Amino acid sequence: MPLAFLSKRFVAAVVLASFVLLFGFSSYASADELPAAPQLEAQSAILMDAESGQILFQHNADEARPPASMSKMMTEFLVSMAVKQGRLSWDDKVTVGENAAKQIGSRILLAEGDQHTIRELxxxxxxxxxxDATxxxxEEVxxxxxxxxxxxxxxxxxxxMTQSxxxxxxxxxxxxxxxxxRPTSIEGETTMSAKDAGILALRIIKDDPEFLETSKLQEYKFRPRDKEPMKNWNWMLGSNKDNATLRKFAYEGVDGLKTGHTTRAGQNFTGTALRDGTRLIAVVMGVPGTTEQGKRFLETARLFDYGFKxxxxxxxxEAxxxxxxxxxxxxxxxxxxTVGVVTATDFTILIPKGVAVEPVVQEVKPTEDPLVAPIAQGDKxxxxxYKxxxxxxxxxxxxxxxxxASEEVNKGSWWRLLFRAIGNFFSNLFQGIVDLF
Incomplete structure (x- = not known):
């Protein structure tokens, strides 16, 4: 092989190595390459932006599965809405009935005839x-x-929620x-998809943001006589960073929402986290393992890491x-x-780092065509x-x-409008004559 050719290859290699040392490789090879999605041990999952509902990741997200206690998010929402509408009050004291007292699983050991407020329950x-509280x-609603x-x-x-x-x-x-x-007029079992759980969580955060003040409580003493307070099943709460037992599950910014587990459902969790002004919603369903292992929280952390990083x-x-x-x-x-027009607001989305999105105008629709003066600056x-x-x-x-409107357009005087109409008439007449030939 000629020496000159070897020299050229050597020089090229040195130049390439120098660029790598100085600047490193780009995170993504092209504008269309996405960051590697997380590999999860979950039957279904979804990651969403809590502001827009934008989906950042999904896996079998439309598959209807048993949600276990995650379905209680709907109960929470409807109870809160009943209070907001005045049909219930947080301070209403209610008497526990037979159905509540006979519930199994996670419970606060309510006895028939006990009295508690809506807020306590x-x-x-x-x-x-x-x-039992659920x-x-x-029944109160x-x-x-x-x-x-x-x-x-x-x-x-x-x-x-199409799969619930x-x-x-x-x-x-x-x-x-x-x-x-047991219900006689409703058949089947309770099911929900990961996407539906995300939609429900999004609605709660938008319509009932006060709920997060409750869902982030680490513990709560239900009765003064109780020896121990109730412990929050959400081990991902950011406040658990100081808990020696749960520290490994704590995730900065997590303040909700709902866990769920049955033998049929597996380990489920709908979580939300807020960091640097961005709130995400993550759902994992059908995670294997026991509650004590906490794998559903570790899998959720993978989703949050993917979204935030x-x-x-x-x-x-732009506005x-x-x-x-x-x-x-x-x-x-x-x-x-004519009147100059501009966009009233901006449009912001979450984009993978290094990826470009180019919106294209699909349609412009005036409120009326043509617009009628007067028009004030700032009028819609x-x-x-855009697509x-x-x-x-x-x-x-x-x-x-x-x-x-980016400018003001005052109504024209009758004199101006008259001469404009005359000008338009002759212009149209002339064009009609030209069209004859």
């Missing part, structure tokens, strides 16, 4: 996942647990319910930006025949719809943003 539900709350389950199903449909079905307020299997209180918020459409080819819209009866004058490809799911998405 709600905390027992949120912190300790107490089945059932009593359901709807009169019976079966009627409450119907409300759960109606609400699931309204929320767009509830037969009770707790998530217990039918066989584990007190026989006398691999993604960044980027504004792909007060003009729209290419639609910088102005037509106006009639104004001093000017229409909408613009883009979601970098995580590769799905085609759209975003619609209001358009506002």
């Amino acid at each position: 709600y905390i027992a539900l949120a912190v300790y996942s107490a089945n 059932v009593q709350l359901a 709807s009169g019976s647990e079966e009627e409450f389950a119907k409300l759960m199903n109606e609400t699931a449909v309204e929320m767009g 079905h509830f037969i009770n307020s707790t998530g217990l299997d039918r066989a584990d319910m007190p026989e006398k209180f 691999s993604f960044e918020k980027k504004t792909i459409i 007060k930006a003009s729209v290419p080819e639609y910088e102005t819209l037509k106006v009639k009866k104004g001093k000017s025949t 004058v229409g909408t613009v719809t 883009y490809k979601d970098p995580s799911t590769q799905e085609e998405k759209t975003a619609t943003i209001d358009l506002i």
Whole structure:
């Protein structure tokens, strides 16, 4: 082989090595390459942005599975809504009935005839996942647990939870319910998909953010006479960093939401974490192992790590930006025949680091065509719809943003409008003559 050729190869290798030493390799080989997704020991899972609902990761996310106590998120939501609507009060004192007293599993050992406030029962539900407290709350809302389950199903449909079905307020299997209180008008077992659990969690965070103040409690003493307080089953709470036993599960920013476990369901968890202004929702279902092993929390931590470390918020459409080819819209009866328009708000999504997203204008729709003067600066004058490809799911998405006037257009004087009309008449007449030939 010629010496000159070897020299060229040697020089090229040295130059390449120098670039690697100085700058390192890029995290991603191209703008379309995504960060490696986590490998999970879960039958299904999803990771979502809690602000927009954007999906960052999913695995069998539409598969309907037994959620166990994660279904109590719907109970929590409906109880809170009943309070907000004035149908219940947190300070209402209620008497425990037979159904609640006969519940099994995680419970606060309510006896028939006991009296407690709605708030006390709600905390027992949120912190300790107490089945007896859950059932009593359901009966307070709807009169019976079966009627409450119907409300759960109606609400699931309204929320767009397409793979969910509830037969009770707790998530217990039918066989584990007190026989006398098993539903007769609702068939099957309770099921929910990871995606539906994420949708429900998103709704709770948006409509009932106060819930997180309850779900993040590490413990709560239900009765003054109780020797020990209830311990929160959510071992991922960021506050557990100082707990010697649970420190390895604690995750900075976690303040909710709900665990779930039965033999049929496996280990389930819907968690949410807030870091640096970004809140994520993670759901894992069907994780193997025992509750004591805490593997569902370790798997959730993998999802959170993936979301917080691999993604960044980027504004792909700026506020007060003009729209290419639609910088102005037509106006009639104004001093000017057009008005400048810009976007009213920006549009921000989570994007894998190193990946570019280029939105394309799909449609511009004026509030009326043409617009009619007078128009004040800042008035809404229409909408613009962009389309883009979601970098995580590769799905085609759209975003619609209001358009506002960037300038004022006063109403034209009758004299100006008259001469404009005359000019338009002759212009159209001349064009009609030209078209004849």
